[in-house]
Structure formats: C-alpha cells, structure tokens
C-alpha cells in the first residue's frame with residue numbers, strides 16, 4: 255500500500271500556491287510548493303512527487319522546459335499545467351509534450367480538487383502498470399530459474415550417464431538393445447533442445463541486450479544467417495538465394511540476436527518448404543528502414559492462423575505435423591525484432607508459400623536528405 259500521495263505545485267504567484275495548498279489541506283496528501291522553475295525542479299528530486307502542477311508562465315525557466323525536464327528525469331510522474339486563458343495554445347503544446355491535463359486560471363476549489371483527483375487516479379494506474387510489469391518479469395525470471403535448475407541440470411546428468419553407458423556397453427549389448435539406447439539418447443537430446451528454446455524465449459537477456467547495442471551490418475547478419483541455414487537446406491535440396499540492394503545502412507542493435515531471428519525464419523522456410531525449392535532472402539532500404547524479407551514457396555499458412563503465429567507456443571496445423579518445434583521460434587523472433595524497435599509481419603497463401611518481413615530503423619541513412 256502506498257503512503258500519502260505527494261503533490262508539488264510550481265507557480266510564481268504566491269496567492270495560487272497558498273490557495274491550492276489550502277484547498278487540498280485536510281486531504282490525504284503531502285504537499286510541497288515552489289515559486290519558480292529552478293526551485294521546482296530541485297523539489298522534484300528531493301520530494302519525489304506523484305503529481306506536479308506547473309504554471310506555464312513563470313519568469314526564469316519556462317513551464318514547458320520544467321515539464322520537459324520532469325518527464326526526462328521520471329516519465330511516470332503525472333504533470334498538469336496551470337495556465338491563463340490567453341495561453342491555451344501553449345497548454346496544448348504542453349499536452350503534446352506529455353502533460354496529462356491542463357487547468358485554466360482562474361479555477362474554483364472544486365475544479366482544482368477534481369483535477370487533482372483525476373491526476374492521482376492516472377498516477378495510480380501508471381504505478382499499477384509498472385508493478386504488474388515487474389511482477390511479470392519476476393515470474394519469467396522464476397520460471398527460467400526453475401526450468402534451468404529443476405529440469406535442465408538433472409536431464410543433463412541423465413544424458414551424460416546414458417552417453418557413457420552406451421559407450422561402455424556397446425560391445426556387450428545386442429543390436430536391438432543398442433537401438434533402444436540410441437533412441438533414448440535422441441529423445442533426451444530433443445528434450446534438452448526444447449528446454450534451451452524455452453529458456454531462450456523467456457530469458458530476460460533479450461531485454462538486457464539493449465545495453466550493448468551497436469552499429470550492425472545487415473549484410474553480415476544475412477551472410478551469417480545463410481551460412482547457418484544452408485546445411486539444413488542442402489538436406490532438402492533447397493537453394494537459399496540472398497539478394498541485397500546495396501549499399502544498405504547499418505542498424506542499431508545486437509548482431510547475435512538479429513542473426514538468430516533471421517536463422518529462425520530461414521529454418522522455418524526450410525522446414526515448411528518442398529524438396530528442391532528455393533528460399534529468397536532479400537534486403538533493401540525504404541523510408542528510413544532496412545527491410546529484410548524471407549520468402550518460401552512451401553506449404554503456406556491458412557489465413558485464420560496468421561494472427562497467432564507470433565504468439566508463445568502457437569503451432570499451426572503444418573507446425574503440428576512437422577517434427578520438432580515448440581511453437582516458440584516466431585515468438586522469439588518477434589521479441590528480438592521489437593527490442594530493436596522494428597516490426598515483423600507475415601504474408602502467406604495456403605499451398606503457395608509464405609513471406610516474412612522484418613523492418614528495422616536504419617541507423618545512418620545512406621541518403622543525404
């Protein structure tokens with residue numbers, strides 16, 4: 255439960271500060287005031303308000319600048335601007351900059367109480383959302399810890415023992431026994447791989463990769479991905495054809511996970527394609543974005559499945575029919591691409607093939623305008 259809400263009022267008119275304080279007195283709030291922008295900003299730091307009223311017209315640093323700095327230091331603080339009728343247009347400007355509402359002067363005590371109430375409701379919503387998000391993150395982290403300690407480690411031990419046992423017994427067991435042991439080995443290897451995929455999908459490191467973002471060459475991402483997809487493709491006599499409209503701008507991101515996303519798309523294309531077909535990987539630049547597409551001429555995706563294919567654990571009819579896979583590949587792709595402020599979409603026609611398109615903001619545009 256939160257203790258008293260903190261409200262800060264920044265206004266150069268003493269009478270406004272006094273009357274606002276008086277109106278809220280007796281309520282369950284802690285109130286602080288500041289007579290100019292500079293003072294107000296230092297109060298924000300020490301008082302840590304939930305709600306800040308900012309007069310737009312003050313001598314010294316302007317209300318708009320105060321707003322900007324508050325939102326810069328803590329975007330969760332709810333701000334309301336106080337303004338004279340003459341400056342409604344700047345109130346609109348303030349709202350565009352993230353102020354929650356505005357209160358024209360002069361205002362009645364009831365109007366002030368009402369807007370305070372609404373501002374605090376908004377703040378409560380913001381805090382609840384943050385708490386929920388944190389809770390979800392904790393659940394993910396706990397689940398990852400449980401999966402890795404309670405499942406992965408014992409399974410790893412079983413796998414190792416089985417491996418040794420098969421090696422030790424290979425001369426003494428019958429062919430049939432050996433085949434059964436080998437089957438156990440391969441089933442356990444599948445399980446270990448599944449757990450790795452789960453961990454990858456839920457691990458928080460996708461979020462933390464943001465800290466190490468750097469300029470990444472899309473050409474290099476594509477060539478690394480193609481290198482990794484090719485061995486699978488060769489087994490189905492599938493040709494992987496890259497086609498890049500160079501020069502391409504780099505993107506800001508993490509090369510490893512971007513490559514992983516593209517490998518996932520490429521491996522899916524192989525998995526859902528017919529023997530002897532072609533997979534096209536194209537890249538071009540369009541409207542400040544680098545656009546990468548992976549097209550196959552495989553089984554395609556029914557229209558009714560398309561909205562769900564990027565969901566966790568979703569497997570379409572063709573996915574269920576195919577061996578392996580946990581329905582997480584595309585979910586991981588989406589998470590990776592969204593962490594890069596990009597988007598991923600799919601188009602498909604049943605029986606004809608599918609195209610997956612990744613759009614990432616270009617980091618340094620090659621065009622000079």
Ligand code: ADP
Pocket residue numbers: 522523526550552553554555563564568569570571572573574578579580581582583584585607608
């Ligand atoms: P899976 O492990 O089942 O492949 P994904 O998350 O990678 O899981 O994909 C989700 C579903 O989307 C798959 O089960 C499959 O039905 C469909 N899908 C993905 N890629 C393709 C593709 N290139 N062609 C046809 N269907 C696809």
